[in-house]
Amino acid sequence: MLQIALASILVLSCAAQSPSTGPPSTFPHAYPGMPTTSFGPDWQKYFEVTGQLPNVTGPIARSFAGNVGVNRADHPNATLFFWAFEKANGTLTGSAADTDPWMIWLNGGPGSSSMIGLMTENGPLQVTGTYSIVQNNFSWNHLADTIWVDQPVGTGYSTSDATGYVPDEDQMGEDFVQFLSNLVKIFPSLAKRPLYLAGESYAGTYAHCTCDHLPPADGCLTRLQPYITKTIFSTPNPPVSLRKIIVGDGTLGDAATFLYVPTLTTIETYPQLIGYDPDVYNYFKTQEHLCGYDLNFTYPQNGHFPTLKDPSFGSSPSFGGATKARSKLSLKTLAEQGGRYQASSGITKGLLARREEWKRDLSNRPNGTLDPYYGCFIYDELLDYATNFTFPWTLGGIDVYDIPDALNPEVPSDPTVFMNDNRTRTALHAPTSKNWTESFGFPFGGLANGTSFGDPSPAPMVFLSELASNASARGVAIVFYSGNDDSLVAHRGTEAVIQNMTFSGVQGFTRPPATPWSDDKGNFAGIVHQERNLTFVLFKGAGHLVPNSVPEAAFVFVREFVLGSNQTGLVNNGTGSVVGGESAPLEADVMPGGLAIFYGDGDFATTTASTIAPSATLAAWSEFIASATAAGNVSDVGKSNGGATLMSPLWHVCAALCVGAGMMSIV
Ligand SMILES: *[C@@H]1O[C@H](CO)[C@@H](O)[C@H](O)[C@H]1NC(C)=O
Ligand SMILES: *[C@@H]1O[C@H](CO)[C@@H](O)[C@H](O)[C@H]1NC(C)=O
Ligand SMILES: *[C@@H]1O[C@H](CO)[C@@H](O)[C@H](O)[C@H]1NC(C)=O
Ligand SMILES: *[C@@H]1O[C@H](CO)[C@@H](O)[C@H](O)[C@H]1NC(C)=O
Numbered sequence: 283m284l285q286i287a288l289a290s291i292l293v294l295s296c297a298a299q300s301p302s303t304g305p306p307s308t309f310p311h312a313y314p315g316m317p318t319t320s321f322g323p324d325w326q327k328y329f330e331v332t333g334q335l336p337n338v339t340g341p342i343a344r345s346f347a348g349n350v351g352v353n354r355a356d357h358p359n360a361t362l363f364f365w366a367f368e369k370a371n372g373t374l375t376g377s378a379a380d381t382d383p384w385m386i387w388l389n390g391g392p393g394s395s396s397m398i399g400l401m402t403e404n405g406p407l408q409v410t411g412t413y414s415i416v417q418n419n420f421s422w423n424h425l426a427d428t429i430w431v432d433q434p435v436g437t438g439y440s441t442s443d444a445t446g447y448v449p450d451e452d453q454m455g456e457d458f459v460q461f462l463s464n465l466v467k468i469f470p471s472l473a474k475r476p477l478y479l480a481g482e483s484y485a486g487t488y489a490h491c492t493c494d495h496l497p498p499a500d501g502c503l504t505r506l507q508p509y510i511t512k513t514i515f516s517t518p519n520p521p522v523s524l525r526k527i528i529v530g531d532g533t534l535g536d537a538a539t540f541l542y543v544p545t546l547t548t549i550e551t552y553p554q555l556i557g558y559d560p561d562v563y564n565y566f567k568t569q570e571h572l573c574g575y576d577l578n579f580t581y582p583q584n585g586h587f588p589t590l591k592d593p594s595f596g597s598s599p600s601f602g603g604a605t606k607a608r609s610k611l612s613l614k615t616l617a618e619q620g621g622r623y624q625a626s627s628g629i630t631k632g633l634l635a636r637r638e639e640w641k642r643d644l645s646n647r648p649n650g651t652l653d654p655y656y657g658c659f660i661y662d663e664l665l666d667y668a669t670n671f672t673f674p675w676t677l678g679g680i681d682v683y684d685i686p687d688a689l690n691p692e693v694p695s696d697p698t699v700f701m702n703d704n705r706t707r708t709a710l711h712a713p714t715s716k717n718w719t720e721s722f723g724f725p726f727g728g729l730a731n732g733t734s735f736g737d738p739s740p741a742p743m744v745f746l747s748e749l750a751s752n753a754s755a756r757g758v759a760i761v762f763y764s765g766n767d768d769s770l771v772a773h774r775g776t777e778a779v780i781q782n783m784t785f786s787g788v789q790g791f792t793r794p795p796a797t798p799w800s801d802d803k804g805n806f807a808g809i810v811h812q813e814r815n816l817t818f819v820l821f822k823g824a825g826h827l828v829p830n831s832v833p834e835a836a837f838v839f840v841r842e843f844v845l846g847s848n849q850t851g852l853v854n855n856g857t858g859s860v861v862g863g864e865s866a867p868l869e870a871d872v873m874p875g876g877l878a879i880f881y882g883d884g885d886f887a888t889t890t891a892s893t894i895a896p897s898a899t900l901a902a903w904s905e906f907i908a909s910a911t912a913a914g915n916v917s918d919v920g921k922s923n924g925g926a927t928l929m930s931p932l933w934h935v936c937a938a939l940c941v942g943a944g945m946m947s948i949v
């Protein structure tokens with residue numbers, strides 16, 4: 283997948299700036315012809331991208347780019363950089379009907395540029411491993427005018443003076459709404475047209491997590507769309523007409539919820555991680571239970587989940603420092619290595635012997651105790667186990683964002699050269715006072731807090747129910763989506779947030795997400811579930827960067843379930859029936875991942891080195907996991923054939939065999 287781009291998603295702020303130097307002062311560049319008037323349609327001509335972009339051959343949609351201020355008193359250089367692509371010539375500049383949708387795409391961070399999304403995920407120009415640029419047939423601007431925005435101020439080509447960096451997410455939301463108020467002066471049709479605000483991740487959570495502590499409930503969240511939406515709702519006459527917010531692989535919950543709760547379902551999705559070993563599975567299941575991370579989903583949800591234990595629970599005093607150090611180390615390593623978690627030792631010599639030793643340690647340990655070293659850091663423990671003992675991860679790394687991708691080293695997709703070329707810079711009216719970087723450690727509050735650069739804002743999950751209630755009152759719908767192969771911000775965590783959240787007066791989904799959907803070729807693309815204006819989509823075969831992994835399925839998803847009103851997966855809360863039906867195997871907590879794990883160096887799409895376990899191993903595992911998951915399975919009280927949610931052994935084998943061939947035949 284995307285080595286460099288992924289690195290940018292995880293950002294560490296602690297070491298990013300030294301307090302003595304502080305964050306840089308940057309400012310927009312005034313190119314010839316810049317209007318001297320305040321923002322209005324006359325700025326369109328200035329922002330239009332007319333210069334030749336390097337390496338871009340062939341026609342691309344008309345686009346507009348540059349910096350627009352956020353109207354912050356005393357901070358005239360606080361601006362956001364945007365690059366807007368039209369759906370068709372003229373759609374952004376006036377001829378569009380009030381009903382024509384438009385989209386905004388935001389990458390996370392905070393401090394990650396949305397040009398990463400534009401150039402490696404869902405934009406019209408995609409950078410390749412050789413730094414050439416190719417066109418993307420599945421760019422989202424083919425469906426609606428789409429604007430990629432670098433934010434908060436200071437990110438990517440957005441600018442800020444040294445003291446203008448936002449101190450928290452409320453200021454971020456305020457800046458963004460002010461930016462929108464200027465944008466609609468430049469493109470007046472956008473004020474009335476329905477806005478679809480989309481984005482992904484926000485692992486900038488780690489900027490906070492790794493600095494001081496791993497907070498159970500106060501950091502570590504996807505904040506962008508929830509906070510912007512919150513600001514729009516509290517703005518008396520909002521400048522735009524928000525229709526939907528779309529959050530992909532979002533860190534909506536606290537660390538325990540999004541990072542640790544999914545550990546066991548990640549193993550069930552990719553049992554390759556533990557070498558299909560039932561003993562190891564049972565071990566992790568016990569650890570999960572001892573930590574209270576074995577949340578039971580019921581449909582409808584039976585009461586709220588408890589507040590979860592901090593992951594450091596159960597670690598020995600000696601682990602205290604180690605806990606922080608470990609988390610710091612692993613996350614820092616991840617940031618540096620593009621989401622790759624390095625084995626503490628990559629050697630394979632004596633591997634089997636060491637594994638047996640490790641397992642003997644387990645059986646000698648009194649049952650019902652947590653590992654004294656890892657405590658409830660069970661996800662870290664899983665990553666260590668895989669890189670310690672399981673081929674091919676023993677070769678050096680594991681991509682936490684895309685489990686089947688064990689390539690190492692991997693060809694990067696890196697927009698840096700293109701973005702910093704002076705021809706690009708000039709064509710995009712980008713600043714000359716800074717260079718574009720994929721990511722930087724966002725310095726919340728500037729220098730006011732010394733080295734403590736963490737984002738102090740609370741978790742969206744604490745206000746999501748209220749947000750949903752306001753959204754519903756204003757006709758704003760919510761879409762959450764996840765890539766099934768993302769282990770870091772895994773779908774289980776998102777589903778836990780949904781089941782614990784109240785929307786349209788009811789808590790959680792009343793039926794398990796289990797309706798299949800397909801791409802335009804009829805290939806099984808994953809699960810879609812829609813209830814009370816909340817849509818959840820799980821993508822098969824996709825890592826964290828869903829539009830990069832499965833561009834065509836992501837395109838169909840946007841067309842049908844974001845912009846469109848395709849009702850597949852929609853629950854009729856009166857009758858309990860579901861449009862498109864439900865597939866019993868899909869009702870399980872887990873959608874099995876692919877069989878093959880790719881390794882070696884090169885490119886995920888073209889590499890030929892891969893490994894698949896022998897069929898006897900797969901069959902034995904299927905039998906084992908069917909009985910292991912039967913006992914603690916979902917109690918499906920809303921369903922007439924209640925309880926019939928077991929994962930059949932056949933399902934595992936078949937799902938595995940059917941990968942790539944489409945699974946419609948069995949659902
Ligand atoms: C867009 O339309 C204008 C005329 O309205 C034309 O001059 C221009 O070449 C067109 N641009 C593209 C990219 O098609
Ligand atoms: C804003 O940028 C201009 C350069 O364009 C600079 O002269 C000015 O000092 C900056 N203002 C602040 C408040 O940093
Ligand atoms: C989930 O259910 C299992 C089996 O009943 C139980 O042991 C476990 O404690 C439950 N989990 C939580 C978090 O309550
Ligand atoms: C679930 O919601 C309750 C009530 O809002 C809250 O106290 C608890 O922390 C939440 N638990 C999780 C895991 O989200």
Ligand SMILES: *[C@@H]1O[C@H](CO)[C@@H](O)[C@H](O)[C@H]1NC(C)=O
Nearest residue numbers: 564644645646647648649650
């Ligand atoms: C713990 O339980 C496992 C089986 O679940 C067993 O193999 C092991 O011997 C037990 N260990 C102790 C110390 O009782």
Ligand SMILES: *[C@@H]1O[C@H](CO)[C@@H](O)[C@H](O)[C@H]1NC(C)=O
Nearest residue numbers: 626627640663664666667670
């Ligand atoms: C992985 O290996 C390291 C170094 O040998 C060891 O300290 C650690 O306990 C192992 N962890 C797991 C989960 O295998």
Ligand SMILES: *[C@@H]1O[C@H](CO)[C@@H](O)[C@H](O)[C@H]1NC(C)=O
Nearest residue numbers: 336337412413414699700703
């Ligand atoms: C253009 O593409 C070539 C490879 O085809 C690459 O070497 C070069 O760095 C690229 N230049 C820019 C400005 O993107």
Ligand SMILES: *[C@@H]1O[C@H](CO)[C@@H](O)[C@H](O)[C@H]1NC(C)=O
Nearest residue numbers: 702703704705707713714715
């Ligand atoms: C790019 O433009 C900047 C500012 O105009 C100039 O200082 C720099 O020398 C240029 N770089 C190249 C490689 O042309």
Ligand SMILES: *[C@@H]1O[C@H](CO)[C@@H](O)[C@H](O)[C@H]1NC(C)=O
Nearest residue numbers: 308702713714715716717718
């Ligand atoms: C941008 O990068 C170039 C080349 O590395 C460097 O010469 C220049 O000083 C940088 N500009 C800024 C504003 O940091």
Ligand SMILES: *[C@@H]1O[C@H](CO)[C@@H](O)[C@H](O)[C@H]1NC(C)=O
Nearest residue numbers: 449726727728730731734738
């Ligand atoms: C500094 O940090 C403290 C504690 O997190 C917070 O209350 C305060 O608002 C921060 N100040 C600034 C200027 O960000």
Ligand SMILES: *[C@@H]1O[C@H](CO)[C@@H](O)[C@H](O)[C@H]1NC(C)=O
Nearest residue numbers: 754756757758786813814815
């Ligand atoms: C869903 O949204 C539509 C359109 O805004 C609204 O009419 C409907 O009442 C909402 N349904 C629920 C259950 O909130």
Ligand SMILES: *[C@@H]1O[C@H](CO)[C@@H](O)[C@H](O)[C@H]1NC(C)=O
Nearest residue numbers: 798799800801842848849850
């Ligand atoms: C809804 O989307 C699905 C994609 O799975 C597609 O097969 C179906 O044709 C769409 N329905 C309509 C009415 O367009």
